[in-house]
Amino acid sequence: MGAVQLTGVRKLFGAMEVIKGIDLTVQDGELVVFVGPSGCGKSTLLRMIAGLEDVDYGVVSIAGVDVTELAPARRGVAMVFQNYALYPHMSAYDNLAYGLRRTGLGRAEVEARVQETAALLQITELLPRRPKAMSGGQRQRVAIGRAIARKPEVFLFDEPLSNLDAALRVEMRSQIARLHHELKATMIFVTHDQVEAMTLADRIVVLNAGRVEQIGTPREVYHSPANLFVAGFIGSPAMNLLPARVGADGRLILASGAALDWPPGGLAEGQNLTLALRPDRLALGSGDQADATGKVTLAEHLGDETILHLRLGDGPGLTMKLPGDVPVRVGDAVPVSFDLSGACLFGADGLAVRTRQP
Amino acid sequence: MGLLRRGQSLIDQRRTAPRQWWQSLLYHAVMLGFACIFLLPFYWMAISAFKNNAEIFANPVQWFPNPFRWENLAALVSRDDFPFLRQFGNSVFYAGSVALAVCFSCSLAAYSFGCLRWRARNLVFGLTVCALLLPSVVTFLPIYMGWTRLGLNGTYWPLIAPFLLGDAFYIFMLRQFFLGVPRELMDAARLDGASEFRIWWQIVLPQVRTPLVIVGLFAIVYTWNEFFGPLIYLQDREKFPLSLGLFTFRAARAQEWSISMMGALFTALPMVVLFLLTQRLFQRGLSSTGLK
Amino acid sequence: MPVGPTTVGAAMPRRKRRAGQGEARAGVLFALPWMLGLTIFTAIPLLLTFFIAQSKFQITGPPKWVGMQNYEAIFADPAFWTSAGNTFMFAVISVPLKLVLALGLALLLNRVTALSGFYRTVFYLPFLMPAVAGSIVFILLLNPSAGPVNLMLEGMGLHPPDWLRDPRAALWTLILLNLWPLGVETLVFLGGLQNIPKDVSEAADLDSPKGWHKLVWITIPLITPMILFNLVIGIIYSFQIFAQALVIGGTTGKPAEATLMYMVVLYRLAFRYFNMGQAAAMAVVLFLVVLLLTLLIFRTARSWVYYEGDSR
Secondary structure (H helix, E strand, C coil): CCCEEEEEEEEEECCEEEEEEEEEEECCCCEEEEECCCCCCHHHHHHHHHCCCCCCEEEEEECCEECCCCCHHHCCEEEECCCCCCCCCCCHHHHHHHHHHHCCCCHHHHHHHHHHHHHHHCCHHHCCCCHHHCCHHHHHHHHHHHHHHCCCCEEEEECCCCCCCHHHHHHHHHHHHHHHHHHCCEEEEEECCHHHHHHHCCEEEEEECCEEEEEECHHHHHHCCCEHHHHHHCCCCCCEEEEEEECCCCCEEECCCCEECCCCCCCCCCCEEEEEECHHHEEECCHHHCCEEEEEEEEEECCCEEEEEEECCCCCEEEEEEECCCCCCCCCEEEEEECCCCCEEECCCCEEEEECCC | CHHHHHHHHHHHCCCCCHHHHHHHHHHHHHHHHHHHHHHHHHHHHHHHHCCCHHHHCCCCCCCCCCCCCCHHHHHHHCCCCCCHHHHHHHHHHHHHHHHHHHHHHHHHHHHHHHHCCCCCHHHHHHHHHHHHHCCCHHHHHHHHHHHHHCCCCCCCHHHHHHHHCCCHHHHHHHHHHHCCCCHHHHHHHHHCCCCHHHHHHHHHHHHHHHHHHHHHHHHHHHHHCCCHHHHHHCCCHHHCCHHHHHHHHHHHCCCCHHHHHHHHHHHHHHHHHHHHHHHHHHHHHHHHHCCC | CCCCCCCCCCCCCCCCCCCCHHHHHHHHHHHHHHHHHHHHHHHHHHHHHHHHCCEECCCCCCCEECCCHHHHHHHHCHHHHHHHHHHHHHHHHHHHHHHHHHHHHHHHHCCCCCCHHHHHHHHHHHHHCCHHHHHHHHHHHCCCCCCHHHHHHHHCCCCCCCCCCCHHHHHHHHHHHHHCCCHHHHHHHHHHHHCCCHHHHHHHHHHCCCHHHHHHHHHHHHCHHHHHHHHHHHHHHHHCCCHHHHHHHHHHCCCCCCCCCHHHHHHHHHHCCCCHHHHHHHHHHHHHHHHHHHHHHHHHHHHHCCCCCCCC
16 A cells, blocks of 8 residues: 655646646545645646646655556556446456456466455445446445455546436445455545545645645645635535724624624734634624624425525625524524634635634 | 656656657658558659650659640540540549439438338348349340340440339448437427428428438449440440440550550549549548448 | 036147237237348349359340359359358457457547547547548558658568568558458457456455466457457458458459459459359359358357357
């Protein structure tokens, strides 16, 4: 098993830079998730690690070896593709065996490894079948099996669960987590689904437009976003971002006029900041204790919780996540109180200035 | 760490993967070499057309005609024993008629196979595929005798008439394209009260305009080069298409290489020009048949 | 329709299905000209050829039934066997050779480079050359003393044969002439190569340490339908080669009958000696041989051709 290290990696398509200087290290045995919006370059980065895309500047090394110039098959990586990419003319057994046979393993050993992998993924009955005779979930497991059978240094997953229906996705997610635990393998997982990212990752790499926005554990990324982008990207519903100004007394003045207490220190008067609050940090205020009043524009009743979308005056919108069933309707005016524990402040440049502990 | 130190300098340099550079060069060298070999006959034909006999057989090889004998061109069109212009016109007539006939008749059948549902459809289409694979050798004799009985031997009727009913190859090719027309389009027209014929003429055919052109082009090229049919049915030299005319000229005057080459050049040239102008269409046509 | 109480098992008159009727009728009508054509120009002549093969045609009077006499006659004719042998050799050599060359060319053309379009055009061009014109040019090219081919081969130090007068080399003239128009087969293969899903190709990249592994185990198996198609078409076509053989070898297959092809003998029998019966007999024999070969190929095809699954 090996670590993956990217140093100064850049890629250009013609004049356009799509990967803008990435440095990161994946530790041995870690499951790292690359997450970001469409077009941020996460798949491209993964494919550069795999050797399916060229690296224009920088170094990619796997288990201490510089693999930047090496062909994909020589890098010690295995990949699970979004559309499975199973060899359509071969049975599942042959799909698993193909890579092994190419490296010159004897028949007995190929058989042993294939059976071992099939047992691990519970696909032994599927071995004689061809891909077209299998369901999506089955194909996905065979694709994973093909990667596992090769015992690579690093496993690469390119949005493997995107083509599965919701229930299957949840099941496969836990299977992958289990696999990671059992194999203690180094895995890099690409997804646009942050729930997947948060549940699977040891560490998350948040990417945006070819740049790394933040690398951290799920907790770090959730509770201490490094900048506005990460704050707005991680978490569903998205974090509320409210423009605020620092008042004379060190309190935060919102556009609506509400003033909020903030622990003293480090904030200059008149500074323009953005206050970021998770939707679950807003509660229904009681009368005059409310920090603000908003008018409901949309109410989503999910059974165990209610999500309210409000508008503060003619100012910014707010999203609130309230437990239980709240009997509020569109058009109602609701008082809102802010719980500032766990809130973040971002400077004019978008970078985190202060984070209050939850 | 050793890795970091080495990495320092590599980060700043653009990777151009040097092996790729000469790999590319080698590739193009090989391909251009093959291209030259493939183009050699064309080139040889073109230059020989403008030489006289002695120059054609000159040793060492004369790679460019010197002098460039334009008079060969005049000689070609003014020979009595080679009514070139007449035969050129015949070829145009022949290829054009077949192309039009094919476009009409095969679009009817292809529409039926590709867009309509009827009970015996798969059976008849299966027979069509069998007809495709049937060597023509086993059907031409009785057909020849039939046309002779009808007294139409010596005319273009035997060569063109069958295409008024259809041809397996073009039907197969067209059907692939008709399969791509969405069924909703026809259903919508049916709801609007259009007759089946109207649907074919006004709704579906406009959708396959380009494929029809493609099929027409293929028909033109195949028919222009057709040799066996004209050989057995036509006797009057004035009626020959170029493919046959060139052959009979050469059979009679084997040693007049300049004229033969000039004739060959102008037999091949129209098709080459046609192809160069409509390449993409040809490629679309071919890639559709490969999907079996 | 009277509406009454419906009890289980009560028989209600079946409504006539109107929905598909108009379409079905149109289907038949539209296909009618072609069905007529199939009958008149394929089915009936096919049967008639068998009959003619068993008759003798005289200048006057109706044809006479002679049973197997025609077959006996052609089997006794040395020209039949010579031409059959030549044709068989020709097919057996040129078809696989052409497939391999076309596949190689398609693999080379599969790269996207600046000159891709140009290459594709160049390699397709020979197909457009009329058979007669092409054959005449090849005769010039392969001229032993002054043709560029021999001159270049000699320049490279090789000892080229006398293509057109040496009986052993003459067949190769025909084979070379037939290999030249690779365009159709190459484009069919190219289509197949480009149909391979990109991520399957990439998965193979990851799994195949040596470049040729991917070619042999993944790429070629996935284009076996195209190989089958080209193989069958190639066999059917090569057994019937005519125009080129006629130009290169005349009606006698000179030199020394080395280029005498089956179709030329057939043509000779029908249109020079006016022996329709024997010509038909030859046609029948050719048909049966080609049919047998085609069926054999299709039989074995099941084991080596990858079927993607049916379309409509």
